[in-house]
Amino acid sequence: TTRVVLAQRPHGEPTDSDLVVEQATLPDPQPGQALLQTLYLSLDPYMRGRMSDAKSYAPPVEIGGTMVGATVSRVIDCPAGEFAPGDIVLGYGGWQTYSVEPTSYLRRLDPEQAPVTTALGVLGMPGMTAYAGLLEIGRPQAGETVVVAAATGPVGSAVGQIARAKGARAVGIAGGPEKVAYLRELGFDAAVDHRAPDFVEQLAAATPDGIDVYFENVGGAVFDAVFPRMNTFGRIPVCGLVSGYNATELPDGPDRVGWLMSQVLRKSLTVRGFIQSEFADRLADDFQQDMSGWIADGTVKYREDIVDGFDNVRDAFRGLLKGGNFGKLVVKIAD
Numbered sequence: 001t002t003r004v005v006l007a008q009r010p011h012g013e014p015t016d017s018d019l020v021v022e023q024a025t026l027p028d029p030q031p032g033q034a035l036l037q038t039l040y041l042s043l044d045p046y047m048r049g050r051m052s053d054a055k056s057y058a059p060p061v062e063i064g065g066t067m068v069g070a071t072v073s074r075v076i077d078c079p080a081g082e083f084a085p086g087d088i089v090l091g092y093g094g095w096q097t098y099s100v101e102p103t104s105y106l107r108r109l110d111p112e113q114a115p116v117t118t119a120l121g122v123l124g125m126p127g128m129t130a131y132a133g134l135l136e137i138g139r140p141q142a143g144e145t146v147v148v149a150a151a152t153g154p155v156g157s158a159v160g161q162i163a164r165a166k167g168a169r170a171v172g173i174a175g176g177p178e179k180v181a182y183l184r185e186l187g188f189d190a191a192v193d194h195r196a197p198d199f200v201e202q203l204a205a206a207t208p209d210g211i212d213v214y215f216e217n218v219g220g221a222v223f224d225a226v227f228p229r230m231n232t233f234g235r236i237p238v239c240g241l242v243s244g245y246n247a248t249e250l251p252d253g254p255d256r257v258g259w260l261m262s263q264v265l266r267k268s269l270t271v272r273g274f275i276q277s278e279f280a281d282r283l284a285d286d287f288q289q290d291m292s293g294w295i296a297d298g299t300v301k302y303r304e305d306i307v308d309g310f311d312n313v314r315d316a317f318r319g320l321l322k323g324g325n326f327g328k329l330v331v332k333i334a335d
């Protein structure tokens with residue numbers, strides 16, 4: 001297999017010396033395992049966290065270990081016969097061209113039912129994240145205003161479209177005019193460019209009644225602009241803080257914790273972090289059913305950014321943390 005291993009922990013943006021491509025020989029699959037050929041590798045922002053040994057909800061990739069990641073793969077060999085050669089499965093093969101995985105990790109995909117890449121995006125972990133975070137924590141009511149950034153990505157685009165399906169007003173934030181135009185196409189009620197010099201004014205104009213739900217994907221300057229516009233009893237599901245994933249130190253400036261907490265108090269805000277796995281067991285069936293229905297009836301549209309070739313994995317990942325992707329980022333490894 002050709003794989004990417006974590007050679008050292010990155011300081012800032014991961015370099016090619018942090019993420020090293022190497023050849024390796026895989027062990028033969030044992031009963032209870034399968035040998036798989038990777039067709040598609042999902043690239044997701046959480047992978048930056050796995051490169052770091054800062055304490056988190058999941059252990060880091062070890063130095064010398066293969067970078068982790070969800071994959072859509074073809075079964076080559078499965079000694080105990082749980083899967084047949086040629087089956088297409090969702091697994092967790094990581095950044096490599098072949099993998100040996102426990103069959104208990106694998107889920108068979110039906111290419112007739114949905115394009116297999118959707119299992120990595122709108123019908124997979126990112127879609128579930130949007131669904132659970134918005135409906136369980138954000139709880140948008142009809143007529144309320146929901147704001148989400150990274151809004152053209154798999155999480156944000158689902159958040160905005162589900163919010164609209166619930167009768168809320170959806171305001172999307174994205175980087176650059178092309179992404180903003182796409183948000184309007186998706187049916188967001190308003191779309192704002194966080195790179196525009198007048199972003200703060202644009203956001204104010206787009207949220208005349210304030211903000212009831214801010215689905216937090218990015219943090220940083222976007223949070224600074226959104227937070228003062230929160231309404232009383234507002235909810236902030238804290239899903240991700242991608243603007244800071246490559247940061248090497250805290251931002252400059254005065255300590256604002258006191259001010260922040262006073263706003264949380266005075267406006268009776270709910271600020272609640274979550275990891276989607278918390279909801280996965282309880283909501284998986286509802287999610288699959290609702291999301292498949294919404295895709296079928298056009299309520300939820302999705303966009304994929306499919307990069308061709310294993311050679312481009314590292315560049316694609318670096319792009320993801322600074323908006324280089326446009327839609328769910330997936331690397332196509334083989335036909």
Ligand code: NDP
Nearest residue numbers: 045150153154155174175217239240241242243275276323
């Ligand atoms: P995206 O495909 O949306 O990619 C990340 C996007 O973040 C970029 O495309 C870019 O979009 C935006 N971005 C990057 N830097 C900045 C910045 N400084 N300011 C504003 N926007 C920025 O990723 P996902 O949809 O997969 O993930 C979205 C968020 O959800 C991430 O924070 C991720 O960590 C989190 N997440 C959390 C999970 C959980 O269980 N809690 C599970 C899955 C994802 P643009 O060009 O528009 O700025």
